[in-house]
Amino acid sequence: MTDSAKPTLLIVDGHSLAYRAFYALPIENFSTKDGQHTNGIYGFLSMLINLIKAEKPTHMAVAFDTSRVSFRTREYAEYKATRSETPAEFRGQIPLLQECLAAMSIPVLTAEDVEADDILATLATQGAAEGYNVLVCSGDRDSIQLVTDDVTLLYPSVQGVSQLKRYDPTTVRERYGVPPEQYPDVAALVGETSDNLPGVPKVGEKTAVKWLNQFGSLDAVLDGADQIKGVVGGNLREHLDDVRRNRRLNRLVRDVPLPLTPAELVVKPIDTQAVRDIFSRLEFRTLTSRLYEATGTVEDEADLPVAATAPEPAQLSAGDVAAWLSAAEGDIGVTVTTEGGLPHRVGLATADAAAETSWSPEVAASLTPWLASDAPKVLSDAKPQLKALRRAGADLGGITFDVMIAGWLARPSFPDKTLGNLVERYLDEKLPEADPSQLVPEHEGATPGQLSWYTLRVAAAQRASLPPRVTDVLTDIEMPTLVALADMELAGVAVSHDKLSSFSSELGARADGIAQGAYAAIGREVNLGSPKQLQEVLFDELGLPKTRKTKTGYSTDAGALVALQETSPHPFLDLLLQHREATKLRQIIESLDVAIGADHRVHTTYLQTGSQTGRLSSTDPNLQNIPIRTDESHRIRAAFEVGEGYETLLTADYSQIEMRIMAHLSEDPGLIEAFRSGEDLHRYVGARVFGVEPAEVTPFMRTKVKAMSYGLVYGLSAFGLSKQLRIEQSEAKQLMTEYFARFGAVRDYLRASVEKARIDGYTETIFGRRRPFPDLSSPNRVLRENAERAALNAPIQGSAADIMKIALLRIHRRLRDEHLSSRVLLQIHDELVVEVAPGEWDAAERIVREGMGDAAELTVPLDVQIGRGPNWDEAGH
DNA sequence: GGTACGACGTA
DNA sequence: CGTACGTCGTACCG
Numbered sequence: 081m082t083d084s085a086k087p088t089l090l091i092v093d094g095h096s097l098a099y100r101a102f103y104a105l106p107i108e109n110f111s112t113k114d115g116q117h118t119n120g121i122y123g124f125l126s127m128l129i130n131l132i133k134a135e136k137p138t139h140m141a142v143a144f145d146t147s148r149v150s151f152r153t154r155e156y157a158e159y160k161a162t163r164s165e166t167p168a169e170f171r172g173q174i175p176l177l178q179e180c181l182a183a184m185s186i187p188v189l190t191a192e193d194v195e196a197d198d199i200l201a202t203l204a205t206q207g208a209a210e211g212y213n214v215l216v217c218s219g220d221r222d223s224i225q226l227v228t229d230d231v232t233l234l235y236p237s238v239q240g241v242s243q244l245k246r247y248d249p250t251t252v253r254e255r256y257g258v259p260p261e262q263y264p265d266v267a268a269l270v271g272e273t274s275d276n277l278p279g280v281p282k283v284g285e286k287t288a289v290k291w292l293n294q295f296g297s298l299d300a301v302l303d304g305a306d307q308i309k310g311v312v313g314g315n316l317r318e319h320l321d322d323v324r325r326n327r328r329l330n331r332l333v334r335d336v337p338l339p340l341t342p343a344e345l346v347v348k349p350i351d352t353q354a355v356r357d358i359f360s361r362l363e364f365r366t367l368t369s370r371l372y373e374a375t376g377t378v379e380d381e382a383d384l385p386v387a388a389t390a391p392e393p394a395q396l397s398a399g400d401v402a403a404w405l406s407a408a409e410g411d412i413g414v415t416v417t418t419e420g421g422l423p424h425r426v427g428l429a430t431a432d433a434a435a436e437t438s439w440s441p442e443v444a445a446s447l448t449p450w451l452a453s454d455a456p457k458v459l460s461d462a463k464p465q466l467k468a469l470r471r472a473g474a475d476l477g478g479i480t481f482d483v484m485i486a487g488w489l490a491r492p493s494f495p496d497k498t499l500g501n502l503v504e505r506y507l508d509e510k511l512p513e514a515d516p517s518q519l520v521p522e523h524e525g526a527t528p529g530q531l532s533w534y535t536l537r538v539a540a541a542q543r544a545s546l547p548p549r550v551t552d553v554l555t556d557i558e559m560p561t562l563v564a565l566a567d568m569e570l571a572g573v574a575v576s577h578d579k580l581s582s583f584s585s586e587l588g589a590r591a592d593g594i595a596q597g598a599y600a601a602i603g604r605e606v607n608l609g610s611p612k613q614l615q616e617v618l619f620d621e622l623g624l625p626k627t628r629k630t631k632t633g634y635s636t637d638a639g640a641l642v643a644l645q646e647t648s649p650h651p652f653l654d655l656l657l658q659h660r661e662a663t664k665l666r667q668i669i670e671s672l673d674v675a676i677g678a679d680h681r682v683h684t685t686y687l688q689t690g691s692q693t694g695r696l697s698s699t700d701p702n703l704q705n706i707p708i709r710t711d712e713s714h715r716i717r718a719a720f721e722v723g724e725g726y727e728t729l730l731t732a733d734y735s736q737i738e739m740r741i742m743a744h745l746s747e748d749p750g751l752i753e754a755f756r757s758g759e760d761l762h763r764y765v766g767a768r769v770f771g772v773e774p775a776e777v778t779p780f781m782r783t784k785v786k787a788m789s790y791g792l793v794y795g796l797s798a799f800g801l802s803k804q805l806r807i808e809q810s811e812a813k814q815l816m817t818e819y820f821a822r823f824g825a826v827r828d829y830l831r832a833s834v835e836k837a838r839i840d841g842y843t844e845t846i847f848g849r850r851r852p853f854p855d856l857s858s859p860n861r862v863l864r865e866n867a868e869r870a871a872l873n874a875p876i877q878g879s880a881a882d883i884m885k886i887a888l889l890r891i892h893r894r895l896r897d898e899h900l901s902s903r904v905l906l907q908i909h910d911e912l913v914v915e916v917a918p919g920e921w922d923a924a925e926r927i928v929r930e931g932m933g934d935a936a937e938l939t940v941p942l943d944v945q946i947g948r949g950p951n952w953d954e955a956g957h
Numbered sequence: 958g959g960t961a962c963g964a965c966g967t968a
Numbered sequence: 969c970g971t972a973c974g975t976c977g978t979a980c981c982g
Contacts, residue, residue, distance in 0.1 A: 365960090609977050611963050630963070632979095637964055664965065667976055693972060695968085702974045705967035713966090738968090794970035803969085865969085873971040877968090881972095909968040909972085960981075968972080 089212040090137035096219035098124040115862030120173040133374035139345040143199035162276040168859035183354035201332035207342045227260035257289040265298035268326035393434035393529025398442035413532030416465040427528025434529030454478040486542040488689035506541040549848025564892035572681030574723035591662040598655040694881035720952035727918040729955040731947045733911035744938040746829035755940035762786040795869030845878035891931035
């Protein structure tokens with residue numbers, strides 16, 4: 081019956097269908113790992129995609145209610161009054177669903193004072209008049225009145241949202257016994273409990289339809305009420321006003337003023353980048369391909385316009401470089417492409433010109449003085465480029481702006497990985513990229529000169545949008561840190577292959593022995609590294625009590641195994657723990673060993689934009705998680721040695737920097753006094769909390785307040801504290817009460833800081849680094865409370881990270897300025913490892929101590945512990 | 958070959 | 969029901 085020549089307009093009631101999906105799909109199977117519920121979103125999108133695939137609409141829109149208040153509630157205050165409050169778990173999904181629709185380029189329509197169905201009614205009326213086949217998808221029975229030869233209703237059946245029943249005039253008449261336009265008359269007589277609209281008692285669909293067919297219209301029924309006999313006739317006469325009111329209220333409004341006409345709802349290409357972003361955030365894995373298939377979207381992000389204005393770069397020879405540079409004005413964008421870690425091509429750009437050249441001895445000679453100078457340069461991900469230049473014997477000075485770091489500072493949760501991401505985000509353009517799968521690419525990728533030009537333009541957009549204090553963090557902290565990190569990565573740290581490999585085989589033999597014992601204990605061989613197989617052994621074969629639930633079964637982690645040991649001891653458990661420990665250490669050793677380079681050193685890579693708090697992270701290999709707690713782990717640290725030509729290693733770490741920051745930020749007099757007194761922090765706090773002299777603080781008391789103090793920084797609860805200390809929750813609660821009785825300003829600060837973040841939408845470190853927290857106002861409790869703990873921690877962890885970066889850059893600068901050969905090698909959040917050249921110990925020690933101790937002016941002193949030794953183990957403490 | 962998950966190392 | 973990270977092996981996808 082559909083006229084294929086006509087365009088198809090699909091209009092959907094977003095609220096009612098998402099709500100049905102919310103109840104149809106089990107919420108526990110549809111949550112992201114950080115607790116956002118997604119069942120309503122998923123169910124709705126799944127249905128919509130099926131619909132698009134089946135109906136191939138040419139025009140589309142989704143309507144939402146703005147609130148529960150409308151002209152209907154004004155006319156009849158009890159309208160829908162019996163409906164229970166929409167669950168917060170559902171409400172929180174609506175904005176995300178709308179975000180998904182925006183990414184899919186589907187218009188979302190809302191209007192004040194009416195309901196979504198009125199919007200559908202308006203569009204259906206306009207659409208039919210303008211010659212569309214209209215498909216109305218709604219879960220509200222009032223929509224039946226919209227059905228005509230041109231308007232079909234798709235109504236979710238009881239089986240669920242994915243099964244939609246089609247209503248055209250014939251099927252409506254078959255199902256309800258009246259034509260669509262008369263259905264509201266039936267509904268008015270019968271009433272609608274879900275809308276709290278009482279009808280005529282004892283009158284159901286059958287009677288209503290009979291009357292309407294008998295009298296011809298609702299008015300005729302009401303006028304002829306006297307002729308109807310029996311109890312129902314009496315009921316009708318008593319409820320004439322109710323019926324009239326029902327009919328007024330269930331008449332859908334067909335002339336809601338809307339910002340878009342049906343023609344403007346034409347289907348547009350979806351924003352694949354945005355779809356990828358939001359779907360991955362919601363952890364939808366299968367929807368993307370289904371969407372692309374249904375909409376015929378090619379998985380290709382060529383939606384954004386390519387800026388055609390990138391200047392054609394001048395190809396410079398060594399002789400032209402100086403002239404080009406002297407003619408250039410303002411900041412200069414620089415791009416050094418690399419091959420095998422060495423410079424390959426160099427691109428330069430100003431606001432309106434670009435140039436490029438290949439790296440050669442001649443070019444290097446003419447370029448290096450300018451590169452090394454303070455002339456301001458703007459780059460994208462400068463560190464690898466700086467390293468490449470250093471390897472080639474050149475230098476890069478005046479790095480004033482790195483767009484990758486600026487992008488991260490603006491939004492640390494979405495570290496854009498490429499310049500192309502930033503071009504899209506800040507310029508709304510597409511960076512020309514060659515398709516690597518094409519042998520002869522259709523379009524050329526941007527050349528180094530053009531990349532520099534784009535970098536410069538991104539930087540301009542970022543400068544305009546970065547808050548002043550964040551700009552200061554970029555300029556004063558991040559840019560010089562970048563230079564220090566490049567030098568640390570280039571230096572690497574000497575690691576003894578001999579020490580590692582002998583230890584590795586030792587551990588391998590030990591692990592094998594333990595494994596044999598473990599197999600004997602259960603009477604068969606299993607893969608001890610497979611949590612899945614372990615679950616079979618522990619819970620099915622050995623019949624041990626079930627532990628904490630995980631996504632895929634029951635936990636076999638160390639905590640769970642130790643707990644099992646206590647309730648139901650079995651020799652297998654301890655052997656498994658020992659095996660885990662041995663194999664884990666062996667893995668770490670192996671990964672370190674293969675990372676040792678020809679220079680006998682390990683060169684990690686620090687990710688400057690890898691955390692949300694401002695910390696660094698370290699990869700390939702990660703040198704920030706080298707074991708330290710056990711005897712065996714000390715042997716690993718002993719393999720990190722002072723390198724040839726150097727005298728010793730120096731380690732320096734901040735003691736209790738986070739608690740000191742807490743004292744500074746909270747201005748708690750007790751905590752400040754604790755640090756000024758020079759007494760051991762936990763002993764001092766323990767004395768106050770337990771009301772004894774510091775000398776009388778037992779190790780047990782010290783452990784408790786120490787856990788409490790550290791827990792504070794992470795947003796620990798009484799529950800968590802009791803679990804960690806293995807004490808009753810009531811005791812943990814008591815401990816917290818005592819603690820806050822003595823250090824109340826700490827609690828006040830933490831509360832106020834989260835509240836401020838809720839209002840501002842972000843937290844700030846002492847130096848102005850920001851971290852956004854949109855979820856602090858989420859109606860989803862899990863999400864909101866997770867955000868609260870993270871927001872409580874962010875200024876503290878972030879300020880500590882800032883302070884360490886400031887210390888690092890100052891130490892790096894002074895070692896260079898005083899012409900020392902000693903150099904910083906590693907940063908492990910609150911610790912630095914320095915390689916000290918012969919005869920430089922005193923100078924290096926002084927520079928490190930002062931650099932760290934004076935990195936920030938807090939109300940409490942920054943205490944720095946220094947150690948010395950031929951390897952990291954002996955230098956550490 | 959890629960991705961998710963559990964587990965576990967560090968501050 | 970404690971923050972911030974990276975890496976490993978297994979299991980599973982296609």
